[in-house]
Amino acid sequence: MRLPRIAVLPLLLLGLPPAASASPTTDVAPKPPTLADVLAQSSAADWRRPEPEDTLYLDLPGGRVVIELAPAFAPAHVANIRALAKEHYWDGLAILRSQENYVVQWGDPAAGTPEARAFKQARRRLPAEFARAADGLAFVALADGDVYAPQVGWSGGFPAARDPATGMAWMAHCYAAVGAGRDNAADSSNGAELYVVIGHAPRHLDRNITLVGRVLQGMEILSVLPRGSGALGFHETAEQRVPIASLRLASDVPEKDRVDLEVFRTDTPAFARLVEARRHRREEWFIDPVGKVELCNVPIPVRVAAAGKS
């Protein structure tokens, strides 16, 4: 069967060596590694296991969505989300919104009414956490530029941006980013309504809303949810909403029921090789090797850990 290979993400990557340049190379130069090579040659130190306290399991009829929280960027929101998960706040609530090329969002359809579900330990109001001081935050820069921010790259495994002029850093709204919905007031989010980016990166939301993490696994469960027929993709009837079976911290789930994921580190020479392999597309399929890569087009690989590893 003829297989039009316009997609090459997981299987067919060929890259240049990390220090590729226009200088002459000899015939004995090693073949540039593919993404598969980069991953196959990786050591245990190139991967990290997200902390169970930073990992959420959103269980839906379609399966489990795994989210990694980013306490370095949004400590107050992450603490509240942990509290809400421990209260089983979201269990039996629903996905309220699915907007084409934008976001899926869940929470309490009765929020703001007398029928709203009560908070127990969780706080009703939090400070805005749109950005934080770049100081003290490890940051791996991407050299390729960006339309929206003076500098972009990765911090703690999350796509991020920073501004040397202001000394601030923030997470970037790439595909799979998870944020806390708010009303017009900057401090009107409390983490009870969460959204996930399912379309082209809405980077204009950067620094306008608090991002709390990103989806590691299960995007294909969220992205195919039928779009809502109401304004902004909200569902108009209870029947249209997808119910949430449960939303738990991995640390509150018995170890045997956890998903043992490993995330490729973004602060290693191996990740630099991965970025280079995405910047210069030397796969046989590519006619033009491109030579540039945009932040949200760099994958951060996630794998299920080999059985038996501790």
Place this chain on the structure above:
Amino acid sequence: MRLPRIAVLPLLLLGLPPAASASPTTDVAPKPPTLADVLAQSSAADWRRPEPEDTLYLDLPGGRVVIELAPAFAPAHVANIRALAKEHYWDGLAILRSQENYVVQWGDPAAGTPEARAFKQARRRLPAEFARAADGLAFVALADGDVYAPQVGWSGGFPAARDPATGMAWMAHCYAAVGAGRDNAADSSNGAELYVVIGHAPRHLDRNITLVGRVLQGMEILSVLPRGSGALGFHETAEQRVPIASLRLASDVPEKDRVDLEVFRTDTPAFARLVEARRHRREEWFIDPVGKVELCNVPIPVRVAAAGKS
């Protein structure tokens, strides 16, 4: 009900006037138009009706997807797609591929085998049409920069890019772009296998494959199709594939069965105001007005024409 308004595309846009600057304004300056204002104040001349010969109807179980073809960029492919549509080539074939955050693709599952569906008038082989001379092509530039191309903007209503150094222009792989799948050879596409971008803009495909148009209506039918379980999101069994009821040129459909769409022109002062309203986000919801906009985040509005218009 509390409505977290993180999305503002169709309803809540406020913009700056097109010539907004840092210079002082008086108290009597007119209020900057919203996107709704821009559209409400538009005249008939700000809208265009795609030619029926350039319009495809892809009829699926989930509804109709309307595609506008771009003969200015891919004349040979568009001619072949017209020929294939007239042959009813795709009727009864299927969507073969749905890859998460990437593309949906359709064609003949038996392509390349003895069971492949025959071509009648359509050509089996076409030249690659990855780019064309910028000369003779009207182009409205976007001033905000781009990671992948020296210059981006719009041409004939399509997001596009060009390179003054080479004198070439090409369509950009934004969300909803439609292209012709190919094998490794540059000239191995013939328009029989078409894909639509359903994720973050894969701009690395620009100049590597022939784009033929973009979806005007019905993206939400394609984007929610369950992802394929095979490599690259291909479906592995016939049952998983979504059948194509028919794919027709609008010009071959009785007028009463056509969808009368109008597309906002991209070469007008009104469109410049729209871009400005997306660049400077002055809606009440926004805390940071952003100040930049990326090519693929600028909407090109499409509306159903008022009944009775000719």
